[in-house]
Amino acid sequence: MKYEAVIGLEIHVQLNAATKLFCDCPNRPGDEPNRNTCPVCLWLPGALPKLSREALEKASLACLALNCTIQPESAFDQKVYYYPDLPKGFQLSQHHKPLARNGWIDIVGEDEKIKRLRIHHIHMEEDVAKLVHEMEGRTPISLVDFNRAGTPLIEIVSEPDMRSPYDAMEYVKALRTQLRYTGSADCSMEQGTLRVDANISLRPFGTDELNTKVEVKNMNSIRNVGDAIAYEIVRQSECLDRGEPIVLHTRLWDPEKRVTMPMRGKFSGPCVPDPSVAMIVVTDDWLKDIRRRLPEMPGRKAERFSKEYGLTPDEASNMSQEREISEFFEESARQGIPPRKAASWITTHLVPALRDRDVTITETPLTSGRFARLLAILETGVINAHAAKEVLLQLLASDRSPDEIVETGKYRQVSDNSELEAIVDKILADHPSDVDDFRGGNAKVMGFLMGLAMKASGGKANPRLLKEIFTKRLG
């Protein structure tokens, strides 16, 4: 039988607030173990939780960025279970009254049409401690690091609107783009600041049944999310074809073996309203203030870039996916360089260079002013594109001006005819058979000869003049 997959995602995102959710401890789980702890996050007798305003604001920004409605009232519940990573026998989470409901996010579907994926709700919760299992001699021991206990999370629960691994991957990407824009979260799957759990069920094509689902956890990249879901769809299809029922359970993705394996059933306890954390009551003024802080989001920005700067839809999309890049592009374009040229240089040269160095623009000394100046020098013909790229790489490492780098690095392009003619003549003399070839009608040889001449000039030859000389000599 042909099946259709019904997929919903539950995504935990760590907020990058400065402190934990209910105390003033730094939100830095990676520090030396148990350094960032206090009576509240260790839940010592007499401690009381104090909700972080910053975490609430960042969570609310995230909700708005995902088009959710912030609820007038939300409250924390105790999710009761006993585990050593939980210092008080329950996790504080918004079960009954979540912070926001009814959101959505658009992706471009496999059919290239816009597909709207709905978000059921977003709630806040605290993260739990980290367990480290070691051996002490021959005795296995478990160590608890409470640095992560109480750090602020939001959980984004989608509707089961996704139908394929592709949908799920695009949903995660789109959601990550939106959240990063707000500055509320770093959203790195590799570093665990964005964690995806997928609920997958199958149904015969053409029906709208909602069948028993299986939850899959432990994917640490977007690709793994797609692969795990694809694997699970095949596994469940085979089960159904064999006539085996699907049983509600949780499976772990094994990134080495690339399969999902059942995990031991985790006990899920009841949720009781917490009497100590004050209820969150949102006022209109406060909500207005949060809305004001929401930046122009990528979708709208891309439209504006097309209109204001004449970018193609692809260019506009590339220039708006990441907030830093979009701001850098716009600042550069405002300094008078042709916007499409700036976009093209950012995409083909700057972004790959940043990726190679594993840094963001703001982590380098490069400013939009110096970037614009470099492209302006390129426009004047003082340097060629090859040299400009070299200068750009240097701009990523030092705060010298492009003019200074061009001068001291001798990047100025050679536009002196006699110098270039000498180079061309020598190459023609050294490659008589290629010259014959060209004259015999093989136009491709020109590229080869140009390459040799460019190399001979140390990459500094003015390509336009070089071509003129070749054409004249071979003509």
Next chain:
Amino acid sequence: MKTAPDIFTYKNTSQQEPAKGGLLAGKRVAIQPNMCARGWLTDAGSRALEGFIALEDATVVARLRGAGAQLAGSARMGELGFGLKGDTGAQAVAAGEADIALFTDTMGEARVAAAAYGLFAFKASFGVISRFGLAGLVPSMESWGVVARGPEDIIAVMRAVAGKDGSDPSMPDEEPPDLSDIGSRPVKGRTAGVIKECLDGLGVEEMRLFQAGLERLEKADLTVKEVSLKDFGLFRAVHNVIGSVEASSSAGKYDGVRYGHRAASAKNWNEMYLNTRGESFGTLIKEYLFQGAYFQFEDYRAFENACRIRGRLVRGMAIAMENIDVLVLPTRRLAHDAAGASTVKETYDAFSLTLYANVAGQPSLHVPSFARGPEGDMGIQLTVPRLADARLLSVGMELSSTAQGAERK
């Protein structure tokens, strides 16, 4: 009568002089070992907190110190503050070891303990005193209770400790009661209402004592009227269900991982939990925690119903108090000894008349000697709407002279 070593689980021997000239200058205050005082053993009367030393002062303790009180020590308390089994707070005052004893009043502990020793007791409105530093059990019901020989000391304590505290964000965002002019003018309203349903089930002798108490109130110029709150009997069930659920959650942190007793051996951490918790809690509190876990895991509907009924009871109280100034109830059942209660049922029997104030968050004042007979003092307690603490204490001031008159008879 017990002597100091039996009364105190921790006796303060510090030579440090208290702050001078405060509201409580010269007063010796006994606290309980679930109230954090920096450097003191704070074990809440339970092996689950064995050896736990408080890292900082509770807000109340800090404010007491600031007001010049001398902290006498920590009296013994019922395990985790549930009931009065083993409690010595009121004894500390009766024996002259302290002038004032602080209680965790979760179901009426301060009032019922005071009744046994001829003392006054006050339970403040919910949310008026910071709970920061109180290792409590039932967060939505517990309040600080003050036991003393007369209302003056209670008022002084209230003035010193009540009011907003940034460390306790669970305190409602509202104006705290103005305690500044208590007793400076005569009380205006003088109508006392008796909830007739709260008398259901009292014995003949108990009825006689309470009637005598009401007559004394009338002699003190109060008009006594009967009012009705049909659901009064539900306070107990609501307290039991919500209280045990909250207790089960609150005690979840006592797992032996970070402090307190930990079982000597276990094969894995589940067994470590089971052994540790099994060894840590006494039978009475265990029974209560089991009840709470039952409602959490097996009958959550009962908990939801209790929460809904609680709202109805709060409204019912407001209606019952519409045309009267104070409500008056007996404080305790003479047939049910709180100190001897060793099951949850027996404990609830002993507090059946006081726990309404914890469910509804109202202030309540126990006045001794008004309803005393050969079997002991049943006591009367007065209550007013939440946040009307100042008015209640003013009535208390007026009655205290009457009470002293009754004492001499």
